[in-house]
Amino acid sequence: MENNIFEELAVLEITKDESGCRLSATGKKVITETFLKIILNGMELITISCLNQQQEELVIGFLYNEGIIDSLQDVKNISFNDKIPAVSVELKEGIVPGNQYSTNSITSSGGRYHINPPAQNQYEALTSKITFPLDGILDLMAAFITKSEIFATVGGVHSVLFYTPDCEILTEDIGRHNCYDKMTGILLKSAKKYLSGRGIVFASGRISSEIMAKIIRIGIPVVVSKSTPTAAAVKLAREHNVTIMGYVRNTGGFIYSCPERLLVSRLCNSN
Template sequence: MLNPIVVNQNVILVSRQDNYLQLKPGKKKIIAETLLKVKVNEVSYVTFLCLNEHLEELALGNLYNEGIIDSLSEVERTSIKDDTFSIYIKKNLPAFKEYRRVSSTSAKNFPVVQTERTGDIEPISDNSKVSMNRIWTLMEEFKEQSSLFIRIGGVHSALFYHNDLSIFAEDIGRHNCIDKIVGKLLKLGKLELVAESLMLSSGRISTEIISKVIRLKIPVFVSRTTPTANAVELAEKYNITLIGYVRGEKGVIYSGRERVTD
């Protein structure tokens, strides 16, 4: 059974008053994890720990990001029963995918997945400019969009931005946020906008995250925090502008400096 998004937890509230420790029973709203099993053509493909919303988009986006589908036209039908989401596609699932497992943090068979996802992809050739002032403004707006984080905490978020379309997603895992956005782009038939877009994330930029960005061919990826050294290396190889620690009117450009203007 899929869990609710938020639960009201019995807790003990602790404080110090007049130099004495105070303990008082209370309640605190916290984020609930949902375990979602995904089958592709009746084969167990992936198990997510995720937030119980936009589950179809999560599964479809992950299939795209892993290179299993290239468009929604390859999907015949989907269904959900209890904690299992079933997807039927028009081609066979590669054999090595049968043991893939994903949690809210990362993929367990990462070296295989990363090579599969980025192996045949060419570096981005377009070097269209992006304003740093615009990025700072978007980041400030982005911070205010996650009502769950503001009220409760415990979630990551991501934002896809194009002049004609903006898509926001939140989840307990930063990887899941990107998958959800891609799933929404697939369902809207708007993947062609990616070439002139940028994406913002609340979380650390790992190799797993940047591999999804490479697969999408997003030219600019921005985070409030840091990338890993391997993520920077991949961003440079695929000509992606990678900007971290975007807070206030500051930031750090790790790759793709030529795209950034005032």
């Protein structure tokens, strides 16, 4: 684990027993928050509140999910400056992001201003016919919950796992949206985007409509969350043929859309 993702701070610990509450001085690891600038074609585009790791992958995924690029081939140069900190991206000639992008900030919760989503034609209904055994998904979720080393050590992060039988990509960040952008960036940077139509995403946090848009954009057919989807996310998933599962543990959960991708074994027959 990288040393620059948390700080050791002096805190007061509260303990309570039958005699009442006591305070004691101690040290506590606290997750760090970095404000990363994205500089696009020499102009500052946006500042993202994020974890101090996988900066280039985060920016590549962000630019793709925002519809600024359609592939890594649209990027001429990318570099990270840890002194600012900033990621500078130069697009190839002829790739124009448009005037709708202006300097603003994205918080760790994913809130953003003035950044428009990709054009509607960049959201295509998924045609993947792949299926997954339901009991296998429940087992994978149980394993996923224990995979975040940062959460186990420090806390304060969300995590996302892209899974196929031959490829696993785990991303962690203080912002849920950043986890998906990192996942997308890694798939693009490693030339593994072709795997997206065969994969599942496991998520520790809520699935909002903005996150569902990222799932649709990269083309992953199944998303499984420990938490809940929003109603808007479910509507998007149904419109674009994405399977959503929510409140999933190793003992069960709920299916909100496209159940036909899930194979029910004799051990978990449907009623």
